[in-house]
Amino acid sequence: MTEKQQASIGMRYVRYVHFCDSGCWDWTGAKNENGYGVIGCGRRGEGNIKAHKLSFEIFNAVPLNPEQVICHRCDNPACVNPNHLFVGTQQDNLADMIRKDRGSKPPLLRGTDNPKAKLNEQLVRRAFRLRENGLSTYRIADKLGVSRPAICFVLNRKTWRHVDVRTSNHNC
Numbered sequence: 001m002t003e004k005q006q007a008s009i010g011m012r013y014v015r016y017v018h019f020c021d022s023g024c025w026d027w028t029g030a031k032n033e034n035g036y037g038v039i040g041c042g043r044r045g046e047g048n049i050k051a052h053k054l055s056f057e058i059f060n061a062v063p064l065n066p067e068q069v070i071c072h073r074c075d076n077p078a079c080v081n082p083n084h085l086f087v088g089t090q091q092d093n094l095a096d097m098i099r100k101d102r103g104s105k106p107p108l109l110r111g112t113d114n115p116k117a118k119l120n121e122q123l124v125r126r127a128f129r130l131r132e133n134g135l136s137t138y139r140i141a142d143k144l145g146v147s148r149p150a151i152c153f154v155l156n157r158k159t160w161r162h163v164d165v166r167t168s169n170h171n172c
Contacts, residue, residue, distance in 0.1 A: 008042065009039065009040075009041065009042065009049075009054065010054075010058050012039060013039060013051070013054060013055070013058065013080075015029075016028050016029030016037065016039070016051070017080060022074075023074070023081065023083075023084070024074055024076050024078070024079040024081055024084060025055075025079060025080045025081040025084075026076070026078045026079060026080075027051045027052075027078045027079070027080050029051065030048075031077075031078065032050075034077060035077035035078055036050050036051070036052065036077045036078070037050065037051030037052065037077075037078055037080060038050055038051060039051050039054060050070070051080050052070050052072065052077075052079065052080050052085055053070045054080075055080035055081070055082050055085065056070045056082055056085045056087070058082075059082035060082060062087070064087065067089055067090075068087050068088070068089060069087075069088060069089065069090055069092075069093055070085050070086070070087060070088075071085065071086050071087070071088045071092065071093045071096055072084055072085060073085070073086060075100065075102060110162055111160065111162060111163070118145070118146050118150065119144065119146060119150070119154070119160065121160075121163045123144050124154055124160045124163045124165065125163065125165055126144065127140050127144060127151055127154050127155065128154075128155065128165045130143065131155055137151045137152055137155065
């Protein structure tokens, strides 16, 4: 971002900051689906920047590399107070989330409970029978309408382990 663009966006930035008693500077402008403030970089089509990243850049004048993210000490996605922000990696951000017990594990959607499942228990059993009959993983995948890696995962018991089938050593 050029100095002129940064000055222009900086002028727009201040219109969307609300100073809270908590010490947070809440973003009152547009927000993404996760509650983080966003602001247009300039002209139409130039994209958006996250408001907390912009705030960090304005107040700290520190260039960031693509692996770096701006993390919140306050855990308030709408906060743009530069004193509540710090530089880290995505891994640092995840570790911070876990340390603060903010993360939750996604629900385990196994088998046909998973809306993306392309197989069902009957087809998984059929895959094992076809393998026992000597068919290659390529042929099994073709017959069942899925990819070869999907069949390998099934036969190597990486997926669909809950299905009761005779397990012999089926390596792909």
